[in-house]
Amino acid sequence: MKQKIHAKFVELFGEGGQQYASAGRINLIGEHTDYNGGYVFPGAIDCGIVAEIKPNGTSKVRAYSLDYGEAAEFGLEEADKPAQAWACYVFGVCRETIKRGGKVAGFDTVFAGDVPLGAGLSSSAALESTFAFAINEINGNGIDKFELARIGQSTEHNYCGVMCGIMDQFASIFGKQDSLIRLNCKTMEYKYFPFKPEGYRLVLIDSCVKHELASSAYNKRRASCENAAAAIAKRHPEVEFLSDAKRLWLDEVREEIPEEDFLRAEYVIGEVQRVLDVCDALERGDYETVGEMMYQTHFGLSRLYEVSCEELDFLNKLARKMEVTGSRVMGGGFGGCTINLVKDELYEPFIAAAKKQFAEKFGHEPKIYDVVISDGARKL
16 A cells, blocks of 8 residues: 555655555444543554655645545635545644644645545544644644644544544544553543453454444434533533433433433443443453443444444344354444454354355345554654
């Protein structure tokens, strides 16, 4: 991929530039908790985005997406927003850097990625983080890593229409080989946990059902959570986010909020605690508890948060039936992957059964991605 990017860069722009990369991410547990001020537990993976970049001495960006086979050229003023959706991510990072007082000189870039699109592995955060990191370094802006993650998040909010939390960009920037990161999304305190499970493998099974997070469903769930938190805060003013609330406090407002909002909040409050339980279990080497928490998360995402789908529920039930240690839908939902914690000896039969039975029911095989926990944003 690096060689292809370089060859295209030289073809389009003459001599080569400097290459930067950032990673997609998995999240072991802690789904839809980030925008609720709760805990998440992600790690960067060995798939990501690579970009070759070189300042061009103008006030314009000339970008080429190798994956789409498309070029875009745009200025750095607010009115210059490009038409192509992929280019809006690069433009948004430039604008958000400028808003923070950073310098952004015009540059040429060619980029590509091997993060499977629509699989819930956050290819968009990898793209944002690659450019946030590169622009910061090339222009000598000295913006810290927390703010680089926020630049990516603000790009989603202001230029791509997704009111996402901070987790994806944080994992892409802060990722560390063989470690997962417990992040408190309210305080931004984080802690690395070594993750090299002996005798187990992490594997993603991609349903190949594509989701579109900018659709109203994601933002609607966020609004439900905020509504529940606001109702609780009237009685308990210390509640800033839903993660601050106790389960008992949610029961107090059950008659005051729509049932849908109650169910969404019930899931989130339970999930915040599950992240802490999983971290405790990992420190004991207790993977059975880790797995059981993953199954509980899937149940909540499917029945209470309602972001699963028939294909993902099928894969989860198959995992349970085959005594896979843990399995759940991962990412925003509405398609994408299940993440599975599988004992080594069960790996081959589980993958074979998943491919065969899924194809029999849905007419196509799922895709399989083995997970390797890797480093985040960096210069190559």
